[in-house]
Each structure stands twice: as structure tokens, then as C-alpha cells.
Amino acid sequence: MSDxxxxxxxISKAFDGKTILQELDLNIKSNEFVTLLGPSGxxxxxxLRIVGGFxxxxxxSVIFNGEDITALAPEKRHINTVFQKYALFPHMNVEENIxxxxxxxxxxxxxxxxxxxxxxxxxxxDGFEKRKPNSLSGGQQxxxxxxxxxxxEPEILLLDEPLGALDLKLRQDMQSELIRLKNELGITFIYxxxxxxxxxxxxxxxxxxxxxxxxxxxxxxxIYDEPCNAFVADFIGDxxxxxxxxxxxxxxxxxxxxxxxxxxxxxxxxxxxIVIRPxxxxxxxxxxxxxxxxxxxxxxxxxxxxxxxxxxxxDWLIHNTVAYPVGSMVSxxxxxxxxxxxxxxxxxxxxxxxxxxxxxxx
Amino acid sequence: xxxxxxxxIYIGLIMLFLYAPIVVLIVLSFxxxxxxxKWGGFTLKWYSELFDNSIVMxxxxxxxxxxxxxxxxxxxxxxLGAIGIDAMKKRNYQIMLGATxxxxxxxxxxxxxxxxxxxxxxxxxxxxTMLIAHIxxxxxxxxxxxxxxxxxxxxxxxxxxxxxxxxxxxxxxxVIIPIIKPGITSGFLLAVTMSLDDFIITYxxxxxxxxxxxxxxxxEIRRGIKPEMYSLSTILFLMVLIVLVMxxxxxxxxxx
Numbered sequence: 001m002s003d004x005x006x007x008x009x010x011i012s013k014a015f016d017g018k019t020i021l022q023e024l025d026l027n028i029k030s031n032e033f034v035t036l037l038g039p040s041g042x043x044x045x046x047x048l049r050i051v052g053g054f055x056x057x058x059x060x061s062v063i064f065n066g067e068d069i070t071a072l073a074p075e076k077r078h079i080n081t082v083f084q085k086y087a088l089f090p091h092m093n094v095e096e097n098i099x100x101x102x103x104x105x106x107x108x109x110x111x112x113x114x115x116x117x118x119x120x121x122x123x124x125x126d127g128f129e130k131r132k133p134n135s136l137s138g139g140q141q142x143x144x145x146x147x148x149x150x151x152x153e154p155e156i157l158l159l160d161e162p163l164g165a166l167d168l169k170l171r172q173d174m175q176s177e178l179i180r181l182k183n184e185l186g187i188t189f190i191y192x193x194x195x196x197x198x199x200x201x202x203x204x205x206x207x208x209x210x211x212x213x214x215x216x217x218x219x220x221x222x223i224y225d226e227p228c229n230a231f232v233a234d235f236i237g238d239x240x241x242x243x244x245x246x247x248x249x250x251x252x253x254x255x256x257x258x259x260x261x262x263x264x265x266x267x268x269x270x271x272x273x274i275v276i277r278p279x280x281x282x283x284x285x286x287x288x289x290x291x292x293x294x295x296x297x298x299x300x301x302x303x304x305x306x307x308x309x310x311x312x313x314x315d316w317l318i319h320n321t322v323a324y325p326v327g328s329m330v331s332x333x334x335x336x337x338x339x340x341x342x343x344x345x346x347x348x349x350x351x352x353x354x355x356x357x358x359x360x361x362x
Numbered sequence: 363x364x365x366x367x368x369x370x371i372y373i374g375l376i377m378l379f380l381y382a383p384i385v386v387l388i389v390l391s392f393x394x395x396x397x398x399x400k401w402g403g404f405t406l407k408w409y410s411e412l413f414d415n416s417i418v419m420x421x422x423x424x425x426x427x428x429x430x431x432x433x434x435x436x437x438x439x440x441x442l443g444a445i446g447i448d449a450m451k452k453r454n455y456q457i458m459l460g461a462t463x464x465x466x467x468x469x470x471x472x473x474x475x476x477x478x479x480x481x482x483x484x485x486x487x488x489x490x491t492m493l494i495a496h497i498x499x500x501x502x503x504x505x506x507x508x509x510x511x512x513x514x515x516x517x518x519x520x521x522x523x524x525x526x527x528x529x530x531x532x533x534x535x536x537v538i539i540p541i542i543k544p545g546i547t548s549g550f551l552l553a554v555t556m557s558l559d560d561f562i563i564t565y566x567x568x569x570x571x572x573x574x575x576x577x578x579x580x581x582e583i584r585r586g587i588k589p590e591m592y593s594l595s596t597i598l599f600l601m602v603l604i605v606l607v608m609x610x611x612x613x614x615x616x617x618x
Contacts, residue, residue, distance in 0.1 A: 052521075052525060053524075054521055054524075073524070073529065074521070074524040074525050075524050075525070075526075075527045075528055075529055079525075080525055080526065081521070081522070081525045083518040083521070083522055084518070085516055085518060087516060087518035087519045087521065087522040088519075088522075089519060089522070089523075089537055089541075090519075090541060091540045091541055100523070100526050100528075100536075101526030101527045104526065104527040104528050104532065105527055148522075148526070149525075149526075152526060152527065
């Protein structure tokens with residue numbers, strides 16, 4: 001037996017002949033905060049529903065504590081879910097909502113009472129026992145949904161885009177609230193979101209998914225600093241995505257320039273994708289960088305300026321604390337270790353733009 | 363301003379044509395005179411004669427039994443039907459919705475004759491055929507009362523119940539049923555009123571010697587209108603009114 005709390009082995013799932021998940025493998029350890037991240041339709045919610053028992057995979061198995069629970073009904077799993085739209089029972093008050101799972105498990109009245117008190121305190125809503133769900137704000141409903149799930153002492157708490165319906169400020173408050181809760185409860189969280197910032201802030205481990213496939217698994221820092229392909233690079237944070245050719249170890253060519261980098265082990269003249277983060281592009285006097293260009297656009301973003309510089313036939317996105325006026329001539333430079341080089345993805349896999357636009361309109 | 367005036371005229375006309383005749387009927391049922399034109403003082407004579415009339419009392423009993431029984435059975439079947447329709451995919455869903463709508467819009471006389479011709483082949487006409495007929499025309503009303511409530515339910519509410527340890531049966535009884543209860547109640551009460559005030563379908567599917575209030579009234583009136591029939595009609599009207607008000611209250615509960 002391994003030390004994994006949950007293992008997904010070769011999970012595939014299709015709806016109406018449309019493949020949603022392909023041979024998904026995923027291991028989750030006890031007490032981890034794991035985030036499934038990806039654009040809509042990437043299979044993240046389906047994965048969560050398979051763990052919760054609401055969908056059966058077409059192939060593959062779900063192993064929980066070393067036991068195969070693939071066919072186990074949701075009510076028999078030591079896993080609880082916080083649903084996207086909270087799914088509180090509208091005909092019950094807060095207290096009855098929280099007590100629902102405990103009553104079914106035939107816990108004593110005193111036990112239930114204590115649990116309700118404890119849970120409401122934990123989510124900072126004591127005194128709300130008799131309120132009806134529809135008299136609560138979105139953030140309060142969300143916290144009741146969390147309280148209702150955790151009183152059952154699950155080993156894994158599943159959260160399906162729980163903050164999606166909240167406004168920005170509330171969302172940020174709830175993010176730190178969730179991290180606090182997780183540390184206090186010491187249980188495993190599996191969190192689904194399409195919001196990369198949320199994922200980077202909260203997770204111990206991020207699973208980036210796209211088109212039913214896991215693209216990359218790693219810590220937030222791994223994923224941001226060392227994206228394994230162009231999709232991950234583009235989905236997580238802003239980036240400049242260039243096509244290039246590896247001339248030799250530590251020497252890459254892009255935009256017609258030969259540039260020193262730190263990557264090794266690619267074939268000679270192998271075509272590659274190159275990712276450069278906007279904050280890693282340095283602006284120098286003309287002639288003192290890799291390529292010369294002209295500032296086309298500048299936006300004040302509070303903490304820094306966001307500039308577009310056309311250089312070498314490519315529009316560079318640049319974050320800098322110094323403003324360069326539109327029209328000024330500059331030269332761009334990138335330190336070798338800030339140049340991320342990745343094997344090229346199939347063209348067919350590069351559909352992210354349209355996917356991500358759909359996401360914003362949801 | 364003009365809108366307001368027209369609104370008032372409209373309401374006035376409705377009151378006049380719909381309710382004035384009923385008010386006249388009710389007033390006449392307390393009239394101590396056989397004349398329809400003269401007020402002979404207040405009396406409960408027609409009501410007491412009515413209650414002494416065994417044909418009328420039998421019919422009252424039959425009407426109530428029929429209404430309650432057919433409404434209960436139609437509510438159970440309609441609930442199952444609504445759940446099934448709600449779970450259907452788009453195409454079947456539209457077909458079933460249409461199939462449910464047609465009996466409601468179909469002319470009662472067609473429904474009545476059709477049911478009679480169909481059932482007479484294997485059942486003697488009587489209470490049982492009336493009951494089947496009433497269940498049949500009640501089911502669509504129940505379905506259309508429950509379906510909207512089912513559609514308002516977020517599937518994840520049911521899944522949340524499962525997630526919290528309820529098996530499918532428990533999740534259904536403890537979560538789905540309470541949420542759609544106002545729809546079930548109003549569907550049931552609507553079915554009661556539909557059964558109470560049906561005449562045409564009842565007339566065709568009843569057997570000899572079995573009467574409901576509406577068929578008794580019809581039968582009596584053919585022999586000349588007696589004041590007792592005014593009181594009987596008043597009773598029927600009040601029964602329907604009471605159940606209808608209850609039904610409206612039940613469906614309003616959900617909105618709150």
C-alpha cells in the first residue's frame with residue numbers, strides 16, 4: 001500500500017460520445033490542498049464528480065485508502081462536497097441544514113448540537129442557527145455549505161468552484177478563510193477552479209488540465225516558473241509565447257536572433273516554444289538588448305505599468321515599474337534563466353484562446 | 363389615466379357577466395318564494411329539503427368520494443409522471459409536454475365519449491369508470507402543477523443530500539418532496555376542483571343510477587327548475603371556491 005489517500009488510475013469518461021477525460025492518473029496525499037485548474041470543458045469538474053461518486057468512470061478506478069471505491073455510492077464515501085451554487089436545502093434553516101448529515105447517521109441530539117455550534121463558530125456565523133438560506137448573502141451561504149460538509153468529518157473535502165459566484169473582495173477573504181480552515185481541520189482539500197490566481201494562492205499542489213488530459217502537476221511555484229508546455233505557460237499568468245529553434249545546448253534562436261539560455265538536451269535545430277514572463281523582460285537603451293523595438297501602448301496598472309512593445313515583428317507584453325512613453329525606441333533584454341524553453345505542442349492542442357474567452361463569459 | 367378607466371370598465375364587465383349570475387343564483391337559493399322575480403323573504407327551506415332528498419345526498423357523497431379518490435390517485439401518478447418528464451432529454455420532453463397538454467385542451471365531450479366507448483368494452487359503466495375517467499383528466503393538471511417546482515430545483519441539492527449520507531430514497535423524501543410540496547398540494551386541490559365541477563365527462567362515463575351533484579342538477583332541471591337546485595348549485599359553487607382558494611394559497615407558499 002502506498003501513502004496516497006486517493007488514487008485515480010486510468011480514468012476515462014465520455015458523455016454522448018464526447019471524450020471528457022482520457023486516461024487520467026492522479027495521486028493525492030493526506031492533508032494536501034490540491035487544485036484542479038483548467039479552462040471550462042477541461043474535465044476538472046468531471047474529475048471531482050467521479051471522486052465524489054456522482055459520475056462513474058467508463059474505465060479506470062478510484063482508490064481511497066487503498067480500497068477500490070469506483071462503484072461505491074456517494075453517501076457511502078468519507079468524502080463531502082461543497083457545491084458550486086452551495087446547494088443548501090431551501091426548506092430547512094441553517095441549523096437543520098448543518099444537522100442533515102448527522103441526523104442521517106443517527107448521532108445523538110447533544111452531539112449534533114455541539115457540532116452545529118462548533119461548525120458555525122468555525123465559519124464565523126454563530127447566531128445564524130434559525131435563519132433560512134435565502135435570507136443569507138452569497139458569502140454566508142457558502143460558509144454554511146462548508147459547515148454542513150465538515151461536520152461529517154470527511155477525509156477529503158471537495159470544493160467545486162466554491163468562490164465563483166462571489167465578488168472579488170469577498171473571494172479574497174474566503175480564500176484566506178479556506179486556507180485557515182484547512183489548517184485547522186487537517187483534512188485534504190480538492191479544489192476545482194478556472195481562476196489561476198486563486199490556484200496559485202491557495203494550493204499545495206496544482207493539477208493543470210486541458211482537454212481531459214493532465215498537462216502538469218506541481219507546486220504553484222513549479223507551475224509558474226517552469227511550465228512544461230505552451231498551454232500551461234499561457235494559462236497560468238501572462239506570458240510572451242514565441243516560436244523558436246534550439247541551435248545547440250544553451251543556444252536558442254527566435255525572432256531571427258541567437259540568444260543564450262540555460263536549457264539543454266534538445267535535438268539540434270529542434271523547433272521549440274519559448275515562454276518569457278512579462279515581468280522578466282527588461283527595457284534598455286536601443287542596441288543594448290536582444291531586439292530593438294518601439295513602445296506601442298502603455299497602461300497604468302497600479303503596481304506597475306503594462307506596456308506593449310513591438311520588437312522583431314512580435315508584440316511583447318511587458319510589466320515594468322518605469323513608464324516609457326508611446327513611440328519611444330527601446331531595446332529588450334531577457335536574462336538567460338528567464339527564458340523558458342519547451343517542446344512544441346501539437347497545433348491541434350492549441351485552442352486555448354477560444355476556450356479561455358468562453359470562460360470569462362460564463 | 364385612460365388605461366385606468368378601461369381597466370375599471372373591464373373589471374366591471376367581468377364582475378357583471380361572471381359573478382352577477384352566481385350572486386343571483388345564491389340569492390334565489392334563500393328566497394322564500396317559488397318565483398324567480400319576487401323576493402319572498404329569507405328561508406333555509408330549500409336547503410333543508412335538499413338534505414332530506416336521498417338522491418341528492420347520495421350524489422353529494424359520490425361527488426366527494428369521486429373527487430378525493432380521483433385526486434389522490436391522480437396526484438400519485440402525476441407526481442411520478444412529472445418526475446419522469448423532468449428527467450427526460452429535450453426531444454422526449456417536448457413530446458410528453460404536448461401529450462400532457464392535449465387532454466386539457468381537448469373538448470370535454472370528445473374526451474367523455476371516447477372514454478366511454480373505450481371503457482365500455484371491458485368494464486360495466488358505473489363508479490369505477492367514472493373514477494378512471496376523472497383520474498385521466500386530472501393527471502395533466504397535477505403534472506403541470508408539479509413540473510415547474512421540479513424544474514426550479516437545482517440538481518446539486520439532491521446530490522448534496524446524497525453527499526451527506528442519504529441514499530436515493532431518503533434524499534427524495536427528505537429533500538425533493540418537501541421542496542415540491544406546494545406544487546403537489548396545489549395539484550391535488552386543483553384535481554379536486556376539476557373533479558367536483560366536471561359534468562360532461564361524468565355524464566358519459568357514469569352508469570345508470572350513479573349520480574354526482576352535477577348530473578343530478580342536470581337531470582332535475584330537465585323536469586323544470588326547482589328552487590332546491592339553486593341551493594344545490596350554491597353548495598357546489600362554494601365547494602369549488604373553497605378548494606380553489608386553498609390551492610392558490612398552497613402554490614403561493616413556494617413563491618415566498
